[in-house]
Amino acid sequence: MIKPPVEELEKYYKTIRAPKMRLILSVQAEASRAVRGWLDSNGFLELLPPIIGPVTDPGIRGAKQATIDYYGKEYKVMSSAILYKQMLATALDKIYFFSPNIRLEPIESAQTGRHLVEFVQIDIEEADVDYKAAMATAEQLLSHTVNHVAEKMKKELDQLGRTLPRFRTPFRKITHAEAVEILKSYGEPVNPHAEIPWPQEEKLSKIIDEPFFIIDYPRGARGFYDKEDPARPGILKDFDLMYPEGYGEAASGAEREYEYSKVLARLRESGENPAKYGWYLDMLREGIRPTSGFGIGVERLTRYLCGLKAVWEARPYPKVAGVYSP
Template identity: 45%
Template sequence: MSVVIGRVVDLVGGCLVRVSVGGFLRDVVLGDSLCGEELLSVIRSGREVFLKLLVDGSGVKVLGVVGIGGVSLEGFRVDASRPELFARYSWLWLRFPRYSKVLRFQHALLKSLRGILDSEGFVELLPPVLNLASDPGLRGAKKIAVSVYGSRYELCSSTIMYKQLAATALGKMYFVARNVREEPAENVRTGRHLTEFTQLDLEWAGASMSEVISLGEKLVYESCLEVSEGAKEIIEEFNPGLKCFKPPYERITFNEALNIVRGMGLEVSDSRELPQEAEELLSVRLGKPFWLVKFPTSGRGFYYMPDEEEPGRNQDFNLIMPGGYGELIDGGVREYRYERVVERLKELGEDLSKYSWFLEALRFGIAPTAGFGLGVERYTRYLLNLKYIWEAVPFPKPPGVVNAP
C-alpha cells in the first residue's frame, strides 16, 4: 500500500478518469465528493489536475485533489521534428507517457550496463566536470570554457585523460560521464547529435584492442538481451522488431571502408575520419553491427597508440550500429609514452602548457591502457527506434538550439 501522485490525462466518461502515475496509465473513479461539474470542466479544459492516490495492489482510490494548473494544454502537441520547441518544453513532455517510458527504459539500460561491468571487476568513479584541458579531437565540435577563480577551465568534453590516470590506479574503471561540446549547428539535421550528452566511459589497464572490443560486444549483446526481457512491454511498444546481434561482430579496416564507400560514389579523404554520410551508408548496407578499425593517425586524437604493423594507422575502433544509426562506441589502445604524446600534441598544434598536468603524470609514468566510450543516448535511441536523439534524454540541448532549459 502506498500513496502516490497521479496526473489526469483524460476524462473517460462520467466520473471515470485516466491518470498517469509515473508514466503508467490507470483508470480511476472520482468519488462523489470530487465528481462535480466544477472539477470535470477543469479536466475538459485541458488544465493539469493532480490527484493524491492510494494504491493497494491492483486497487486505486482517489484521496483528493492536490493541484490544478492554470494553463490549458489544449494545442500542445509533442513534435520532436522541431528541436527548438521540443527542447524548450522538455519539462512538459516528460509528463507524457511516451517519454516517461523512454526514461524508465534508460534507467533499466544503465542498470544493466553497470551490472555487466561490475561483474567484470570494473569500479565506477565519479566523473570530473571542470577540466584544465579536455579532449581536442572533437570532429568539428568546439570545447566550452569557463572562468573559475579567475582561471580558465574547460567543461568536460571527454574523460579520456582522467580514465588513463584512474585505470593506472584501479586497473579497471568506468565513469557515467556528462560531456559538453558545441557541435556545429548543422549537426542538428543528423538527429543523432547533442551539445550535452552522456557516455559510459571505461578504461582497462594492460588490455589489448581485441580484449576491449570483446568487452564492447559483451556489453551491447548482454544489455540488449536483458532490457528486451526486463522492459519487454516498452520494447514491444517502441521497437518490436529489435534484434540482439550475437558476437563476434565483423571488423572492417578503414582502408576497406574507403573502398566500399568510394564504390558507392562518395568522395572521402584518406587522412580523415569518414564523414557521417559514409558511416550511415555503411550502416544501412551491412545491416548488422560492425567494427570500423585502424583509423588514420592524422585524423584522430593524440591519445591513440599507433599501429606498428601499419604505419599511419592507429590501434583504434568504432562500433557502427545497423539501420543508419551509426557510431555507438569509440575507443582504442592509448598512447602513454611522454615523448610520443608531446610529439602528437605538437603535430595537432596544441598548447603544451594546457596539458602540463597530464604531461607531468606521464613523466611519473602511467600504465598502458585501452578503453572506449559508449553513447548512452545513442544506445537508447537505437534500442527504442527513436527518430531523434533528443527524445532519449530529459532536458535536451540539440545542436544550435539556445534557451533550452
C-alpha cells in the same frame, strides 16, 4: 538530415509529459542497470566522473569546449574524460563511470539526429590490455545490454513499436580502409585520411546490417591519445563500434598512446602548445601503464534500443546545437 523540433525543445516541460517519454526513459534506466550489472560482475570499478579540469579532450570534429572561470584560471568542462581515464586505470586497473560531457558542436550537427551538446558517455578503461581486448569487452557489454533490454523491456519496446535483433558476438570487423572501399563501391567516395562523414557512416551502418567494428583509423583522423601502430606507421590502434539499421556509431575506443615523447609529437598536430596539458604531461613523464578503453553514448544507445529518429528524444532536457532550450 532531420530538423530539430525547436518549439518542443524550448517548451520541454510540456514535451516530457508525453507518455512516450516515460517508456523511453524506463528503457534507458534498464539499459544503465544492465551496463552496470555486466561491468560490476566483470571486475570493473565504478567511479565518480570528473566535470571540470584544467584541460579536456581537444576539439572533436570542430566542436568547441566550454570554459569556466575557476578562481581566476580557465578550466574546461569535460568534452571527454579520456585523460582522467588513463590516470584512473593506471591506479585502479579496470574502471568505468557515467560521464557527463559538453561539446559545443557546429550548428550543422543539429540536423544529424545523433549529436547533442550535453550528453552522457559510459567511459570504460582497462590497464595493460590492447585494443583487441577492449573490443572484446565492448562487444560483450553491448550484446548483453541489448539482449537484456530486449527481453526485460519487451512490453515497453512493443508500445514503442520497436523489435530488437539479437546481438551475437564476435562482431564483424572491417578496417577503415575497407570501409572507404565499400562506400566507394556504393557510389559514396569519402576522404581516406579522415573519419567517415556522418551521412556515409549512416549508410554504411545500413549496408552492413549487423553490429560491426571499423578498426585502424588513419593518423590525423583522431585525437592524439589513439596509439599509432609501431608496425604500421600512419595507422592507429583504434575502433568505432557501429549499430546496425543505419543508427551509426555506438562506441569509440582505442589503445592509448602513453609514452611522453610520442604524445608530445602527436599533441603538435592540433597546433597547441603542449604546456597547456601541464598535469597530464607530468603524469606521462613520470610513467603510466598502457591502457585501452572506449566510450558508449547513453543517448545513442537509448535511441537505438527504442528505435528513435533522433537523440533529442533519448534524454530529458536535450541540448541541440544552436537551440536555446532548458
